Amino acid sequence: MSGIASPKIRIRGLSKSFGPKRVLDGIDLDVETGTSMVVIGGSGSGKSVLLRCILGLIQPDAGTIEIDGVDVLGQTRRAQDATRERIGMLFQNGALFDSLPVWENVAFGLLARRGKGRIGRVEARSKAGDVLRQVGLDPSVGDLSPAELSGGMQKRVGLARAIAARPDILFFDEPTTGLDPIMGAVIDGLIVDCVKRLGSTAIAITHDMASATRIGDRAAMLYRGKLVWQGPASSLLESGNPMVDQFTHGRREGPISMELRR
Secondary structure, X not given: OOOOOOOOEEEEEEEEEEOOEEEEEEEEEEXXXXXXXXXXXXXXXXXXXXXXXXXXXXXXXXXXXXXXXXXXXXXXXXXXXXXXXXXXXXXXXXXXXXXXXXXXXXXXXXXXXXHHHOOOHHHHHHHHHHHHHHOOOOHXXXXXXXXXXXXXXXXXXXXXXXXOOOOXXXXXXXXXXXXXXXXXXXXXXXXXXXXXXXOOEEEEEOOOHHHHHHHOOXXXXXXXXXXXXXXXXXXHHHOOOHHHHHHHHXXXXXXXXXXXXX
16 A cells, blocks of 8 residues: 555546537546645636536536545435535525525524434524634624625625535635625635634635635636646746736736637
8 A cells, every 4th residue: 555645536537518518628636635726717617617516516427526535426316415415615606595594594504404413493503603703703693684794794604604514625616706805805814714623625716816825725727628737826826837827917918818709
């Protein structure tokens, strides 16, 4: 035995097409245990499809996705559901349920569980208060409706929901979208703190380069369904890769061309 630990998430040859459009084209990606991977790329580059494939929401056409050495694509539905329970997700626009108070939004996954992992509403309310504290909100916020919260507070509640079950994998979909630069930095700091406290492995997709360098240990760039660069997130702004440099610095001229829809 080599003694080398397998990555937490190991993706090989992942491909997905929608009709004639190939969105993912042979993706190979490793995310080491306890690290944060940031995936960047323009709109339509395949970032969201990649996350949905790992979550099991989209079935890829080819390739493998391993979590802790187990190919999740070959699992039974019950096993896939158990795998998804290990993943926390912060959605781009919060995706809070307007009809539920904040505390029920935070505890939604805990209340929805079946079997021994399920808890009662009293315990769930208490846990929600504890998690709200962890993201810098007073537990009394739990009695409010999502509509009564600012955009930054909604992001914090979304983050609280993502970490409520103490998942060992966390996904962040454009975590700073719609936030001013200061609140974006606050949310990034909370993300880093939560990931470190839980010891989780994280994948984030973002267009925000400041956010990418704050929350990522490693980074990768997708362009037309292919990974064109991987490296330390700290090197994003000086990668030496023409595509990455054009994207991260927002230059019009370069190897990346805008596709016009007909």
